[in-house]
Amino acid sequence: MTSYKLNTEAAEPAAVECRGLNLKIKKKIILDDISFDIPQGSLTGLLGPNGAGKSSLLRIISGLASPDAGAVQIFGKPAGVKQLGSLSLLPDRSSLPGWLSVKEWLEFACGIYPDWDQAKAQELQQQLSVSGESLISAMSRGEEARLQLLTCLSRKAPLIILDEPFTGVDLISRERIASAVVGELADGARTFLIATHDIREMELLFDRLILIGDGRVRGIEDVEQLRRSGKSVESRYREVFA
Numbered sequence: 001m002t003s004y005k006l007n008t009e010a011a012e013p014a015a016v017e018c019r020g021l022n023l024k025i026k027k028k029i030i031l032d033d034i035s036f037d038i039p040q041g042s043l044t045g046l047l048g049p050n051g052a053g054k055s056s057l058l059r060i061i062s063g064l065a066s067p068d069a070g071a072v073q074i075f076g077k078p079a080g081v082k083q084l085g086s087l088s089l090l091p092d093r094s095s096l097p098g099w100l101s102v103k104e105w106l107e108f109a110c111g112i113y114p115d116w117d118q119a120k121a122q123e124l125q126q127q128l129s130v131s132g133e134s135l136i137s138a139m140s141r142g143e144e145a146r147l148q149l150l151t152c153l154s155r156k157a158p159l160i161i162l163d164e165p166f167t168g169v170d171l172i173s174r175e176r177i178a179s180a181v182v183g184e185l186a187d188g189a190r191t192f193l194i195a196t197h198d199i200r201e202m203e204l205l206f207d208r209l210i211l212i213g214d215g216r217v218r219g220i221e222d223v224e225q226l227r228r229s230g231k232s233v234e235s236r237y238r239e240v241f242a
């Protein structure tokens with residue numbers, strides 16, 4: 001079995017360091033030798049077609065699933081349950097309790113997350129236009145997506161992982177979600193890893209791209225360098241996957 005040396009000597013550990021990740025489900029290869037680093041303070045887009053393995057990879061990074069081989073470190077420490085406090089995940093499928101109202105959910109979240117920032121939650125509730133009175137099960141997909149983002153960003157966790165934050169979300173809500181992310185980027189204290197198919201909304205925000213197809217890394221790009229070479233995120237995506 002190949003052994004993978006983790007980057008233990010860098011001055012500042014990467015927010016995420018993946019080395020040689022492999023995952024098989026029912027004999028099907030889902031992730032095939034995935035390796036990359038995500039520097040602290042960056043906003044990385046994880047892009048790839050349906051079924052590429054993005055959600056599976058994010059679950060492993062978040063410590064919710066284990067790879068068959070390889071290793072992940074979060075801020076220099078092995079990923080897993082002990083790192084749950086370092087990251088805030090917006091999962092690809094809603095996991096919010098539908099029987100609660102938004103207000104009840106936010107009170108509950110404030111109690112369960114030790115790093116909950118109540119002032120930030122109130123600010124985001126305004127910014128994302130989320131009504132406290134709504135019952136979660138009665139919310140539209142876009143309203144629930146905004147509540148998920150609010151929940152995710154109201155924690156002080158230094159690593160934010162968003163898995164498809166725009167699914168089923170209308171244009172205005174997309175803009176609100178994108179601008180909430182922009183607001184969080186200002187001081188560079190947080191690191192964002194965002195899996196999305198909606199390249200246009202995020203094109204101007206990404207500073208790095210990880211392109212993944214058929215479970216393999218198909219490219220790691222510095223967006224500034226891409227632009228200097230006359231390419232956009234979208235054109236690079238088409239070049240790799242079309």
Ligand SMILES: Nc1ncnc2c1ncn2[C@@H]1O[C@H](COP(=O)(O)OP(=O)(O)OP(=O)(O)O)[C@@H](O)[C@H]1O
Nearest residue numbers: 025026030048049050051052053054055056057092
């Ligand atoms: N529990 C599972 N059982 C069987 N196959 C699975 C399971 N979870 C994921 N897969 C398969 O793994 C592959 C990658 O799925 P994954 O959800 O990670 O892709 P994705 O890139 O997030 O896709 P999308 O963009 O459509 O959300 C798919 O072929 C999927 O069918």
